[in-house]
Amino acid sequence: MKEKTITITIDEQGRSALDLEGFAGKGCEQVFDDFRGGDLLKVERKKLDYYSRPHVEREKSQR
Amino acid sequence: MSKYGETQTVLHEENFLLDALKEMGYQVEVHPQGAPLNSYYSEQESKVAHIIIRRAQLPGAYGDVGFVRQPDGRFTLIEDELDDHSGYGRKWLGRVQQIYKESQTLAVAQAKGYRLKGRQVVETSEGKQVRLQFVVRR
Numbered sequence: 001m002k003e004k005t006i007t008i009t010i011d012e013q014g015r016s017a018l019d020l021e022g023f024a025g026k027g028c029e030q031v032f033d034d035f036r037g038g039d040l041l042k043v044e045r046k047k048l049d050y051y052s053r054p055h056v057e058r059e060k061s062q063r
Numbered sequence: 064m065s066k067y068g069e070t071q072t073v074l075h076e077e078n079f080l081l082d083a084l085k086e087m088g089y090q091v092e093v094h095p096q097g098a099p100l101n102s103y104y105s106e107q108e109s110k111v112a113h114i115i116i117r118r119a120q121l122p123g124a125y126g127d128v129g130f131v132r133q134p135d136g137r138f139t140l141i142e143d144e145l146d147d148h149s150g151y152g153r154k155w156l157g158r159v160q161q162i163y164k165e166s167q168t169l170a171v172a173q174a175k176g177y178r179l180k181g182r183q184v185v186e187t188s189e190g191k192q193v194r195l196q197f198v199v200r201r
Contacts, residue, residue, distance in 0.1 A: 004199040006177060008168055012190035013153075014072040014160025023065040031199070032066055034175055035168060038137075039070035047065050 008035060015042070072160035074138040076167060080114065080130065083162035089116045100127040102143045112141050123149050165193050172197050 004022035018035055020028055028046075074080050077093075084091045092098065092115040099109040101118060102125070112129025121128060126143030128151050133139055140156050147153075172179060177197040185192045 005180070006197040006199070008195045008197075010072075010161050010164045010168070010193045010195075011157075011187075012161050012192075013157040014164070016070045016072060016164055018066075018068045018070065020066045028065045031177075032068060034171055036068065036070055037073075037167060037171065038075045039073050039164075041068060041070055043067070043069035045067045047067060 004031075006031060006035065072164045074130070074160065074163060075136055076163075077114070077132075077138070079163045079166045079170070080138055080159070082166050083159050084114070084116065086162050087159070089120050091116055097131075100129050100141065100143070102126040110141050114138065121151060124151055125149060161191075161193065165195070168195055 004020070007017075007019040007021075009017040009019075016039065018032060020031060023031060081091055081093070094113055094115065097111040097113055098115060100112055100115060102109065110129070111131070112127075113132045114130040116128045118124050118127050124143070128140070128142045130138040131141050142151055169179070171177075172195075177199055180196045180198045181194075182196075183194040185194060
């Protein structure tokens with residue numbers, strides 16, 4: 001199973017950068033929201049993997 | 064890679080705010096109903112705060128420093144106007160937010176089952192950065 005990682009960088013100005021790798025779709029949003037909490041969102045950018053299809057699920061559904 | 068975002072820490076949770084201030088070495092007063100702050104000029108209208116650090120613990124400060132709980136639940140910094148330039152303004156608040164956010168992040172990770180893989184403190188031109196890395200296997 002591919003490892004999913006979350007890297008959070010917190011600076012002395014109270015800003016945080018959240019970097020999620022290996023996630024896709026709804027699961028990605030849930031994890032992002034967990035770590036964002038009630039913080040003010042300044043920048044948000046989806047990456048290529050976000051749009052990737054969950055291959056295992058697709059293979060199962062073709063059977 | 065899937066998502067990247069930048070946020071500004073908002074102080075919502077009293078327990079993490081108190082922990083952050085204690086970690087910075089302060090003895091903190093908690094006043095659920097609010098209590099007045101002492102100012103440098105006694106004739107100034109007294110400000111009221113719910114969490115207070117008295118001036119005696121703040122080297123170089125002109126007055127007490129406090130946090131006020133706003134109607135939406137956020138805590139905001141309140142201080143003597145003179146202290147914005149005496150080391151207890153935005154920069155000081157940023158350090159409070161940094162410690163708060165790290166504690167909050169670790170608590171969220173533990174509650175949600177994310178495993179801490181590593182913690183690094185990195186020196187940058189803008190000060191220290193704390194980098195936390197978590198892994199998920201599901």
